[in-house]
Amino acid sequence: MPPTDAPVDVAVIGGGVIGLACALALAAEDRRVLLVERDRIGAGASSGNAGAFAYADILPLARPGILWRAPHWLLDPLGPLSVRPRSLPALAPWLARFALASRRACQPALIAAQAALLRLSAKALPWIADLAGARGLMRNDGQLQLYEGRRAWEAALPEWEARRAEGMAFEVLKGADAIAELQPGLSPRFTHAGFVPDWPSVSDPMTLLEAMAAAFRGRGGRIETEDVTTLAPTASGGVELGCASGRRIQALQAVLAAGAWSADLARQAGEAVPLAAERGYNTTFSADAFDLRCQLTFPDHGFVVSRAGGLRVGGAVELASPDAPADMRRARVLVDKARRFLPALRAESGREWMGCRPSLPDSLPVICRASRIPALVLAFGHGHLGLTQAPATARIVADLLGGRPPETDITPYSASRFRSLT
Template sequence: MTNHANPEVVVIGAGIIGVTAALALQKQGLRTCILDREGVACATSRGNAGAFAFAEVEPLASPGIMRKAPGWLLDPLGPLSLRPGHAARMLPWLLHFWRATSPARHEAAIAAQAGLMDLSRRALDDLIAQVAGEPLIRREGQLQVYEGRARFEASLPSWEQRRRHGIRFDLLESPGALAEIQPGLSPRFTHAGFTPDWINTVDPAAWTQHLARAFTEAGGRIEIAEVREVRPAQDGVALTTPAGTIRAGHVVVAAGAWSHQIARMLGHRIPLDTERGYNTTFPQASFDLRTHLTFSDHGFVVSRIGEGLRVGGAVELGGLRLPPNYRRADILVRKAAEFLQGLDPRGGTRWMGFRPSLPDSLPVIGRAPGADRVIYAFGHGHLGLTQSAGTAQLVAALVARREPGISLAPFHPQRFDRRRSPGSMQG
């Protein structure tokens, strides 16, 4: 690290969670530094779909999914797949996932997710104003489409969940109603739900970089460094990098899919794995996309990125080491060309990102057990961009030892340890 006074807070990770948290800490008057192995938005925050998906409160682990999962997992190109080379490593994660599908845990996860979504939505409004970010925001809603009445009616419980948590939407039951919002859809899509308050960023990498500039222009530092050790020290935390030791009053671990490796330095085994997501970005739009499109039963979305389009999604449980299977991206593009009249499937750039995923679809947000000056903030799955501003406010409250505004018990780092009682998981 360059020769400056030791920071009051070091944030590990320059993705959307880390950068937004650093901004919130800086706003609180704390001298803050971000460390990252590569730089701002160089991993998952670079290539996601750009959606602030506040309507998505239902976790992947839901009652009944275990009956569907075997068929999905055995299809290497399906919406949910498990790479054979990673299957043995996934067993503990899958066991926790199975436990999270119980009706009681499912309902509790929805309530926790909805609370974090509500906080994040309000925090995003404040953040946009703080950084003059409105030019990077699109407010065009989201259309979630279904093939036929049976598929649509099967989705109604999830829409009712949204209604109970105050999310506005309109249900559409004819191709003509869909066409009024999005012309050019294949007539196979007959029903939909439209969420008018859904918003996107024009480009998730540009949004993260915009926040990073606001941070550095206000005196924050971002440095390229690999963290090799984290340990509690007198009145703070010590971090070891190739350049030496850094001492800070607090450390925030926001390293996305690599966060569990840092948690292990402190003796914690958190069942974090990756939902590997694939997409293809077209620099110019050959289809007039007017809203964010979600093809629920096919596991992918289409969004506007800059002047172009991004087609991406699916969930591949495959860890950090296996090479990408870009056939998954290709099949999504083929489907998009079939579903969107006139879409030209040529000339796109393929990408894969590592979504940091916990079995119950909730992130870890809280103090590291036994090291209360280390704050964990990771595991947001495909909702990192969505929940970044809310998570940042929670991190800032934890560092300042203020009441966070929502209960952090559902996000406790040790919630997967069956030896711990729920009553002990506070703060």
Template sequence: MIGVSAAHALMRDGHEVTVFDREGIAAGASQGNAGAFAFSDIIPLATPGILRQAPKWLFDPLGPLAIRPGYALQILPWLIRFARASMPDRYAAARDAQAALMRFSSDALNHLLVAIRGTALIRREGQLQLYDTPGQLRASQPGWDERAAAGIRFETLTSHAAIAEIQPGISERFTNAVFTPDWINVTDPRAWVEFIAEDMMRHGVAYRREAVARLAPQGAGVRLETGAGAENFDRVVLAAGAQSGALLAPLGLRLPLETERGYNTTLPAGAFDLRTHVSFSSHGFVVSRIGDGVRVGGAVELGGLRLAPNMKRADALLAKAKSFLPGLDTTGGKRWMGFRPSMPDSLPVIGAAPGHPNLILAFGHGHLGLTQSAGTAEIVADLVAGRGTAIDLAPYRAGRFIRGRA
């Protein structure tokens, strides 16, 4: 998503561009996500109260947050940074940076939609965020106040009837919700990436299905090595999602890029008459319309890139969804696990690699890679062109996590 969007923006700027992907277009996390342009999600995961809440979630092995036992030690340094990011002053700075990137990305999406003539792939149906109890809704109020201060529109609903008017078929136990009308979804995230990719290739971008083995900045460019040989490029944009760290480590750049693994099940057409994107916030999953079907998924599993998926997580989310949406037909689903590329402060890395001005980094978008893809792509194009950027890039620089580079 990030790489293809960046390539499209660079192509629009008149550059000669080659995309390398070891698996194919939309092979990674971008193919199976929930399909939301979640522009109202400006609150970083590392909120000031998270350290009190998280241990409760960890008690349920199939709950919204889990750490795989085999990965507990490896993830520790990232968790310490996550804890630091939840301190009030750092949290507030990250929230403001997230809000700035959201506004920029929303405008950039409009530019992209015009460029690719892509409005048929977009649904403007808003999002319904449900709370289990009035107390939960009240507890979420500070976050909504912060969104209001950032200019985000929403409506608070406090009766089942008001919820059912927007989305019929939700269990009557839900009487509290917030509706964000400006939320946008793609009809299908894989189809969205493929559509942009086809457009960029029609306009001359070269696409090569090859794994990049090594990046070596040298002189005025970057040497890129694949199994087929080595080539020099004026600039390289590294947008390999959760796998980006492997190409940076040989350059001595060790960033706290981890993966928050997410699970879902995509149900076929007719599974449920879904009219908006539905989020069950305290249960850590969402239900969204994908094509004519329905996708149920979310949750966070900290388990690195190598451990096998635990598809019981997808099943647990589906069972919960069935109890919240009693009419949901759960048969015929396809399960999936994807690697969210995540930094401890929920902000992506966008900018030149420290010490290597011709290597541009664009990864680490966590839960928001689709949402921030068009914005990231425009920033990458500005950096490559040497133009000033519309937003201050300091919060997204790689050096924020490298001692001596801040």
């Protein structure tokens, strides 16, 4: 018979920022927590993100007008949005839901749900940073979204008005000179900008993950390398994790936070969720490659420039299997654009990276109990906002497993919202 461990209080599946935040929050409540990761801590999207806590990013990727732009992007294999042809059949449920979510009638509810989760995350960030001993890694430099010409700015105005309606503060900058006062060194082609002053960031996402892992271990938590392949309820109402090694792990409760690799396990727990691997690319240069004063976002080009473990140029959306080979040409296209937009950029000897963001078609994560295994909480699908929403997700998961009502209504994040088309 395969070996079976003595039961733990909570087993957390996934060593990205969501899994680590949940494990740390539960360990802080004196729970015996085991975190299992198939690869290594931060091996997915969590270590290579832009390092921002993007509280103003309340707009879903699926929004009115996006489908008119998508065909043009999809024809360019190196454009800001691409789908690998071999992946199209598997992505059909995701694409159908994406089309539905982009309808104008869906936008108010999606924006309200995203804004509520981001507000909770802003409230919970000091708490999780203190648990990790990571306050010293945090800064608040703001974010600058840049537009080329009046027409591009006016096209973006509804998005900025939606942020204003949700109480998000920002400043409008008009003219290259006004922009240069805040961020010198940009091409004068950028004539309009929105500046979000409340845009915290972390100096290096991987350093934050390591601090969280150390704090978790310091509270008695265990981190082990296992590829969890099966989930099942136990006779006593807990959860059994079956591993590729043959090991079986018994837990009174469990959290599924395996990022882009969560869908198969969620299905075993009764939830067929249209999860896609939204692959992002970046290149990280030395910190002195450019005098960056705040995060720069180029929304019409699908990438950002940030200070995250150096000077990081990254973004784009590629929908493909998480195991498909990386196409590093996509990272190089972004660097070429950055050279044009930041003429003084010294883009030399960069480190290229690709990671799979766990993306759901309406841009909201799944945070709920599994219907078939009530002792299991699902916590995945955060897309571009994993780092940003990790504090809120950890707070909600800790409340659910502790028998407490969450601080915000979690109905919009239920996996049941996908049942009609799956």
